[in-house]
Amino acid sequence: MKSNEAKKEFIQAWGSLGSSWGINRTMSSIHALLMSSPKALSTEEIMEELQISRGNANMNIRALIDWGLVKKRFIPGERKEFFEAGKDIWEIARQIASERKRRELSPVLEVIGRLKETEDQSDPEFTALLKDMHEFTATLTNVMDRFQQSDRNWFFKKLIKLIS
Amino acid sequence: MKSNEAKKEFIQAWGSLGSSWGINRTMSSIHALLMSSPKALSTEEIMEELQISRGNANMNIRALIDWGLVKKRFIPGERKEFFEAGKDIWEIARQIASERKRRELSPVLEVIGRLKETEDQSDPEFTALLKDMHEFTATLTNVMDRFQQSDRNWFFKKLIKLIS
DNA sequence: CAGAACTTTCAATAAATATTGAAAATAATA
DNA sequence: TATTATTTTCAATATTTATTGAAAGTTCTG
Incomplete structure (x- = not known):
């Protein structure tokens, strides 16, 4: 199989993975496209490759930059912007985990922590649930924070230890 | 704060957590309602509490059963079905992780594995990406499998060890 | 500074997803 | 078996989310 076909399939797969985890399909497709591209791409190239509109491309590229998954790249002599994605899968996972935690998990944990402190404990089972969730x-x-601070090898070694 | 208000807020929070992770809001709300209820509830009670239609309630209760998060409970003398959710947060997490892996992660990993085997390696960077992803x-x-097979204490101890 | 190249915004529209409610199916009772 | 209670299904509808494309904004260049 040609790398090009493989890349197409990879983009599809990554796109549907994203969409089943609450990340829009276009955003994850662009991410996959940039990950699998050897060179930085312009908005136009992304539009062309994925057959999407300029507005859509622009919005989702910005979102990827916002997530820390994609960076602008200036190419000498070129006027337009080019974009590239990091290719270290540990770094990518770390970044995604960190952002999702910050955006979607932390607010809920905050609520649970507050409820745990303030509810009147009239239903002991519910009180226990909140306590367990908090713990x-x-x-x-804690684990995620370690993961985020760690370098690749440290975490890898720890994982290996954990599962053996 | 009364437990009842706390439960309402908990249901809200759990519902929006679900929906930002690609699980429909009603399904996670029902789950939260059942987790926070000391007794098993009937479809009607769920409809009433969450202000949703019978069809919607039925479908999402089935989905929760399908995910292994909710069980039917027969109450002597009652003709209708009652439902209850497990309350062990480790068990809940294990169940959710396991199902999501099976439904949404595994298919993608299969694609990546296959591409890794069959692509022609004409772009070494892309080949390396597939290899890294696979690893x-x-x-x-592996970690998730251990987590799923483990009992609560085993995994907890391992985690504590990992982060210290 | 004027014009061209490029990027961003956003109201309109399309597509995807969730919800309703009533009819059909099933199960329980007398 | 007929009646009633309960559950399931699913076409219609509503809601949410994503996408378009063109106008407005910005930045660069001669």
Whole structure:
């Protein structure tokens, strides 16, 4: 199979993975396209490749930059902007985990923490649920923070240790 | 704050968490309602509490059962069905992780594995990306499998060790 | 500074997804 | 078996989310 076909399939797969996890399909497709491209691409090239409108391309490129997954790249002699994605899968995972935690998990954890402190404990089972959730998420948050601060090798080694 | 108000807020929070992670809001709200209820609830009680239609309630209860998050409960002398959700947060997390892996992650990993085997390696950078992804996901899959097989204490202890 | 190249915005529109409600199916009771 | 209670299904509808494209904004260049 030609790399080009493989890339197309990869873009499809990554796009549908994103959309089943609440990230819009175009955004993850652009990400996949940039990950699999050896060179930085312009908005026009992205539009062309994925058959999407300029507005759509622009918005989703901005979102990717906002997530820290894509960077602008200036090319000497060129007037337009080019974009490239990081290709270190550990770094990508770290970035995605970190952003999702910040955007979608933390607000909920905050609510749970507050409820735990303020509810009147008239239903002991519910009180216990809040307590457990708090403990559980504290542990997970801790792990994720370590993951985010760690370098690739440190975390990899720890994981290997964990599963053996 | 009364437990009842706290539960309402919890249901809201859990519902929006679900919807930002690609799970429909009603499904996660029902789950939260059942988690926070000391007794099993009937379809009618769920409809009433969340102000949703019978069809909607029915479909999402089925989905929750399908995910292994909710169980039917027969109450002697009652003709209708009652539903209850497990309340062990480790078990809930394990179940959700396991289902999401099976439904949404595995198919993509299969594609990546296949591409890695069959693409013609004409773009070495792309080949390296596939290889890294494969390695990364193999490690994660391994960790998740352990998590799923483990009992709560085992995994908890391992995590504590990992982060210290 | 004028004009060209390029980027951003956003109201209109399209597409995807969720919800309703009533009819059909099923199960329980007498 | 006929009646009633309960659950399931699904076409119609509503809601949410994504996309377009053209106008407005910006930046660069001669």
